[in-house]
Amino acid sequence: MSNNADNIIINRAETTKIDSVDFENLTFGNIFTDHMLICDYKQGVWEKPIIKPYEPFLIDPSAKVFHYGQAIFEGMKAYKDDHDDVWLFRPDENYKRFNKSAARLAMPEVPEDVFIEGMKKLIEIDEKWVKTGMGNSLYIRPFMIATGPGVIAAPAQFYRFMIILSPAKSYYSGEVKVIIAEHYSRAANGGIGAAKAAGNYSAQFYPTKLANDLGFQQIIWTDDATHTKLEEAGTMNVFFRINDTLYTAPTSERILDGVTRKSLLDIAKRENINVEVRPVLVEELIKAAENGTLQEIFGSGTAAVVNPIVGFSYQDKYYELPKQENSVALQLKQKLNDIQYKIAEDTFGWTVKI
CATH class of the missing domain: 3.30.470.10 (Aminotransferase class 4, branched-chain amino acid transferase, N-terminal domain)
Known part of the structure; x- marks a missing residue:
């Protein structure tokens, strides 16, 4: 009814x-x-x-x-x-x-x-x-x-x-350092990872506490079967900029279909930023970090909009990201905020007046 x-x-x-x-x-x-x-x-x-x-x-x-x-x-x-x-x-x-x-x-x-x-x-x-x-x-x-x-x-x-x-108010979390998950999983195929279910979040608390105890703020989750694919960062979708291309994993049964994520993708395409939506492998990220082509990692979600990540740890080795003079993450955040606050024209038809 x-x-x-x-x-x-x-x-x-x-x-x-x-x-x-x-x-x-x-x-x-x-x-x-x-x-x-x-x-x-x-x-x-x-x-x-x-x-x-x-x-x-x-x-x-x-x-x-x-x-x-x-x-x-x-x-x-x-x-x-x-x-x-x-x-x-x-x-x-x-x-x-x-x-x-x-x-x-x-x-x-x-x-x-x-x-x-x-x-x-x-x-x-x-x-x-x-x-x-x-x-x-x-x-x-x-x-x-x-x-x-x-x-x-x-x-x-x-x-x-x-x-x-x-x-x-604006959501400030300070510098965010993350650990790439090697054992714990956020979600599994056939499970409820794509749902905004309360249990998804409580299940993250313990492994996140372990990361906090080691001096990291969040976890980049990997796929449950092989732990080789990068999926989400904490409670956010995650993006990687390697050279001048922005990568993010496709949504699935394990990955939430984030509204901020899809909005940033549309803005990036409008701004002629190279975007690839495909599985991103841990080994790709390590290689890019080692050869200097990894430029940025950031999470996206409602609370923070964009949350830059300054470095990550994998198998007890820490990789620091380069300081960005012209951060794509912050450019995208600004353009999205400008639409949300009606500072810039909403060419996508996303905003709804109360």
């Missing part, structure tokens, strides 16, 4: 938390706006969505999200331009990917008007939380969990879809 967003039940907060927030010193994902959206799925039907004050809620201890991990999410942002208009960036792509994740975890698909129109209405209500200025944004977290009770190992009958909002 589909819901018309005009039928959203709105219960506004009596007070606002906004005056107590230091918008100049935000820790990513720690502060949330005054309202949230909830929509429950019961007896095979989506109920009316509700926008209400942000608050905890009760859930049965036997809810299947706790026992069998039926939980998916998306990450996206809203931006405010210099005219105080608020814009979403490619929300249709997040919506499609969300429902692909839902299907993979045997969860019900969310109607488009609940996801897109509900999100717009929620942001409209909390619009003051979106600040102008490059680097300021509103992080949007749509997610769905299995709320149905019972510990039998089967899909739940009841689900809750929610959207929460968090004001964000």
Whole structure:
């Protein structure tokens, strides 16, 4: 059953938390706006969505999200331009990917008007939380969990879809050094690596902690079968610039179809940057690092947009990347940011006004 967003039940907060927030010193994902959206799925039907004050809620201890991990999410942002208009960036792509994740975890698909129109209405209500200025944004977290009770190992009958909002500043992580994975895997063929499933991320925490203990910030994941193909960097898609060509792995059952990734690829092609989407081998990277043709490695994702990597370790040998006077990674980031903040013309039709 589909819901018309005009039928959203709105219960506004009596007070606002906004005056107590230091918008100049935000820790990513720690502060949330005054309202949230909830929509429950019961007896095979989506109920009316509700926008209400942000608050905890009760859930049965036997809810299947706790026992069998039926939980998916998306990450996206809203931006405010210099005219105080608020814009979403490619929300249709997040919506499609969300429902692909839902299907993979045997969860019900969310109607488009609940996801897109509900999100717009929620942001409209909390619009003051979106600040102008490059680097300021509103992080949007749509997610769905299995709320149905019972510990039998089967899909739940009841689900809750929610959207929460968090004001964000520019994402700085300092210098990023990575280890190339030789044992641990992010995902496997036939698995859920292409889904934004909560379990994908918890499974990364332990090997990432081991990397942190060695002085590295992240891992470049390799394929589960041979550990010879470079796939993702931490929780981001990963790019390599060798000579003047940009390489990134094709999406697959193991690799997330990142919205930032595909946007950077389109911008790179528009800017006549040589791009190859194909499997990239560890041995290629080592060879390029040793002969001086490896110019850049960077991750791409919603939070940081582009995250340059300054060096990598493989089999206990560390390879430092050259300092770039004219970084392609930062050029691409700037061009994407300019579209998101409506500084440059959106020739791709990616931005959607609230």
